[in-house]
Amino acid sequence: MTNNLFKSTQVLRSFKSAPTCAVSFYxxxxxxxxxxxxxxxxxxxxxxxxxxxYMENYFSLAEQFHTQQEPAFCGLGSLSMILNALQCDPNQVWKGVWRYYDENLLMNCCVSGDQVLTKGLQMEQFWCLSVCSGLDVQLFRNSTIEQFRQHIIDSCKHQKFHIVVNFSRKALDQTGDGHFSPIGGYNPDEDMVLLLDVARFKYPSYWVSVEKLYEAMILIDKQTNNKRGYFTMRPSENASSMFYRL
Known part of the structure; x- marks a missing residue:
């Protein structure tokens, strides 16, 4: 043991400068x-x-909070987080004996991996991937702010009902543009939602007013010339419960 300790000390001394955990703004x-x-x-x-x-949906999401693997993987990262929070089984063993969702498991339906890597997901593709993964998902592009708020309240009062929003970062004075992330809570006193940003390397999670987030959702997506919007997501009981709304 003394010999091993001596070797470890020698290795440490060989470093010209030891790495430090510097607190810096990145x-x-x-x-x-x-x-x-x-x-x-x-x-x-x-x-x-x-x-x-109003945080009933938070804990299952927090247990599975996921940082997107690539800059364009916000949609895939959000979806894998929702699927794991809902304890959906991918029916595929791919990490030892374990079965769970990851971005890599979501690129076998509706869209190619190369396309997502360079352009990210469009809302229809996110919807398609969600359906392929066994979710009851509804897409809302033209909802009123009252309808949006009610869906938020319903989601945040339940453990197995989640919302993913697609919004323009520009409307929130952020860099970049289109982005997907789940909603993890609601505060009725301030009328604010907790946005669990999956680009954790870029922005932390934050509270944003329902009004501001709604304004960020209804901006036009230049790739599709359509409004952005949001998705309500639950485990699917049967295929007939799946809807797409313009």
């Missing part, structure tokens, strides 16, 4: 209209929402 900064989840105000909103039982 992410994008959130605008003042958004409240970081980990901030004092963000935690206050969390406690208030939890007390009022």
């Amino acid at each position: 992410k994008r900064k959130l605008s003042d209209k958004l409240i970081p989840f980990s901030s004092e105000k963000g935690r206050e909103l969390f406690r208030s929402s939890l007390k009022q039982q």
